[in-house]
Amino acid sequence: MAGAFAVGGLLHARGVLRIDHLPPLHALARLPTPALLPAVAFAAVAVPVLPRLTAHLPMRAALAAAFAASLAWTVLLAMSGEGLAWPFTHPQEYLAGLGAVGDDPLGWLAGFTRDLPAYPTHVRGHPPLPVLVLWALAAAGLPGPFWAAVLVVVTGCSATAAIGLTVWRVAGEDAARRVLPYLALCPAAVWIATTMDAFFAGVGAWGTALLVLGARSRAGRVTLGLGAGVALGALPYLSYGLVPYLLVPLVAAVAVGVPRATVAACLTGMAAVSALFAAGGFWWPAGVLATHAEWAADPGAARPYLYFLVANLAVLALVTGPAAAAGLVAPGRARDRILPLAAGVAVLALDVSGVTRGEVERIWLPFALWVAAAAGRAGAGGTGAGREGDRRLLAAQAVLGLLLQGFVRSPW
Template sequence: MTLTRARGRANAPAPPKRRVWPGWVAVALWAAVIAAAFTLGWSLRRAGLATEDPLPPLHARLRERPLTWQLLPAAAFAALAVAALPVLAARLPWRWLPPAAWAGAAAWTVALAAGDGWHALAGPLDAPTEYPAGLAQLRPDPLEWLRTFTERLGGYTTHVRGHPPLPTLLLWALEKAGLGGTGWAAAFVIAAGTSAVAAIAVTVRCAAGERAARAAVPFLVPAPLAVWVATSMDAVFLAAGAWGTALLAVAARRAGARAAAAAAAGGLLLGCLPYLSYGLLPLFAVPLAVLLLGRPPARVLAAACAGLVVVPAAFTLLGFWWPDGVRATLDTYLISRGSAQRSYPYFLFANLAVLGLLTGPAVAHALPRTAAALWRGARARALSPEAAVAATAGAALLGVLVLDVSGVAKGEVERIWLPFAGWIMVAAAAHHRRPRAWLAAQAATALAVQALVLSPW
């Protein structure tokens, strides 16, 4: 009997080796798609077919003199982050980890933006096309401004007429609180946008467990998308979606009045999304995935729905009808000279290349593994923590694909993708081995983009 078992063990096939080549193929494809998008964009612009952007697919231009010593503080922070983040994420008590991640993300974002000088932190919001320039039309009578928003849309600044009223109202409220000016607006945008790192970490912990959340945190901090967090209002949209989803995830794990309160607050924030940007509807795929993973009781769902309708009801009662806003914005979009003239076939492909720049090579390398984990979980009808992470990232990626195919987002997606890219970043949690090498690759991507590209945001 012993001999038979020994022979059986000897003849048994060796356990399958973990395949690493799909990840490297994905990284090669990531680099090839980005290179192809810029090469094709350069060719189209040279032929006079893409004149809206100096450096398609980015709404940016190539720097005449790349940044060098100006990025030394950011490079020093990146080196410190690569060395310390895996250790801190593994050892820091959980209650301190999300705030620490928020602080790290804010420091990284500011260090990158300060490569152009401290004035660059508020400079983008000083542009005549931005939201602060439209506050003069709102100040005399905010309620009248809101009631006539769609009727007078053509007379507003570019970003005001391209979005629902809520972003402008937020800056007006900040001003009424005594924090007027683009400096305070920039601080608000950066603080809110970088706080999404903490919200996403909390959500991953609720949906996939603390180990998965701790693995994700190091990659959320030095993410390449930080280049466009300072100072684009889309970073605020990222924060609203992230915290709304985090509150729902927390509510799904609790009971009683606290769960209902968290769900209502989460619903309230998520209800803001369509009034921050018309293109945020596909982002609801992420909180929906989190709810499916958490399976909260009916009373939590009822509280979330109650919170969800507050903002739409308030805007409707105050005179802004969302479908009219969509139609008016579409009309101004079609008659304007700009993004409406951009090539749909080119940006259908190039938008995804920009998403690759925002998320970096670590996410590209991890996607095949996370997709496989999600497939295995779907077949077994039991999701592992890795599959739960994949489901969250996959929901955000699905939202991107829907928005991309719709043609609503043609160009300028380096900011438009921010609310989605933050969630896709969690796929990098699959890098349990050699995390520092991938963190270094992420930071190097961000530094290279900041050094070579001058963006209006």
Template sequence: MRRAGAMPVDAFPPLHAQARLLLRPLLPAVAFGLVGVAVLPVTARRLPWRPLLAVAWLGSVGWAVMLQLPDGISRPLTTPTEYLAELPAMGDDPVDWLRAFTMEMQAFPTHVKGHPPLPMLVLWTIQWMGLAGAGWAAAFVIVVGASATAAIGITVRVIAGEDVARRAVPFLVLSPVALWVATSVDAFFLGVAAWAVALVAVAAAGSGSSLNGVVDRSARIGSFKRVAVPFAGGLLLGALPYLSYGLLPIFALPLAVLVLTRPAWPVLMALAAGSLVVPIAFTMAGFSWWEGVVGTHVAWLISHGSRRPYAYFLLGDLAVLALLVGPAAAVALPTALRCAAGPVFTGLPGGRGRPVPDRLGWLAAAALAGVLALDLSGVTSGEVERIWIPYAAWVVTVTAVHRPPGRTMLLAQTVTALVIEAFVRSPW
């Protein structure tokens, strides 16, 4: 296809990357991964829940940093196509920049005109706080992106129970998704989306939704928090379309949580109210979301992306998703999806006599539905390593079906990430 002129971009399709060989600089990442394989399963079983979430968060930060260390942690954010290149043009008046966004967007760097303006406003705020430079931006992106491990763990605990969540944590930490958590701004999108879904799940649990006994009714929260938590979740959900147009299908995840939990009406009302805050604020500030979509589509039409072959990337994008989620998720996915389509509890081999709730597969199914919607649309023809990040992490949750401690599958995940890093040089 490349010889025929049908694939003018991408030296290493379906990845937007180049082939290479990297060995010695990866030794710290190899050591970190092997220690994680040895320690994380035991830690996940024995550590109290809240400290476990902190360890998982820190472990995810460490794994992402170790993988990116040979290429430079902040390097991906310093290219002329990235967000930081536009920061000087914003000056001291981001509201004025926002008001003129749709009129001037075609002159912006690639990723700025390919997304709504909220990521730029967040980065401007970080700089305004005195944390200027690519290093601080990279630290922010990595820390927020890695926090998704804790947020997803909380959601799985609400939906499927603590035992299942503990079994998923080691795989969430050592997931190949970490390859693009450091450093792609889409990792920030992952963190925001994950905490939005987690807050929705916690609000449902706090309202006394029983989930057929999976959620403990002692998790009820006070009247103020019963409104504040879903409102905060709605606030983050409302921000997602203003972070990336490609996050619209991820609303399948909170929808799945709501269908499973059936929370009380006050929770739904607070969630709806929170989700309106960001759209109203941006509209009042002079930004039209729909005009932004149209402008981004125009930019895509005149770019190399629109000339990429649809049929190839229809399958190639799913191959990239397979690299992101790793072999442990691939092996577990059919079982989890069968459970989701089956009775409330289905006994799985190797679960130490403990049944795995069918609801675990719902989260992965919702994430996959979002991926398929974007893939079929054709606007994600390549460069999906970063686009799939907010979705792929949820698919990894199906690894909870593996027999604890699951070190063989956990090692397979670790090796997958190391092999990709060794042979693939990505621009982010």
């Protein structure tokens, strides 16, 4: 990380990285303000208390407590800066593209690829589903940046519960209880509030959770499989870069032995999503080509490949925190780290491809939360204080989140 920032500073000073002022982060430096104190106070309470709650509450209550803590932590961090809604007010964000949708979402969808150059930057860089989600939210009577932020933050924070639930089914209850505090206080919270990629993270996490739940529920195998298929099938229509993410649910399904009926239902749900978009006039491969053409013309494509090949991984380390690194090398069962490793392989594929050169603090959020789940291994200790987690590492997670929020000002 130190090397990535040192080399990035040199490249920025020489004008190579003109659009990144704090490389490898796409951000500006700033100084903390007293507005960060409520988040500091929350962390001071959560670090000793949350591991006890997740260790001793009934499992479903522990999942709910971790979700509530994640939500509180994320909101308090955001409120110490520009607030939850501010990122969505940017003229290049998704909400700025709603005017083109108007009252005809199907007509807009059919012409999406053709009209792509006229849209804001984030719309041009993604498939059409994020805009359609925000359009549906506004059509339901919840328009504007505030409600968009609420949707994104709640969905993103709910990934804590979904990942904990998946770990429970894959690696056992003890592993899930250990990982929950680390997920709740993950430094990724700085970017969960508020980037649309946090919404993608929540959708992917719940799609994976529903899939593994289908292995245990005989009565709900088909229903859960269909739900998983719809969520996972939506991922490529939320972001083109989420195709490698499907390795995570695949590995989870193999690990728990998802029955054929659930797998078939999942594949049916995924196919249904693709069929609906095709029927609406959006052909995914054509969208990929059009977006790649826009990306190639964008200044971001001129970022140096070799620098970000390494620097992206430094940013991933920041987003996931030191506890994730400790967990990845801690001794233990392979089953405990199989999901973080699957996410890591998917991230490496994106990194080597060169399509994610910078800005991965938000782009890789869906993957980062699974990598952060490795932190549960760092807190493995059997009983007592060990079972409640290594508080020093949990404190390090929280302190890193506070430092990132206090000293880094991101445009999202």
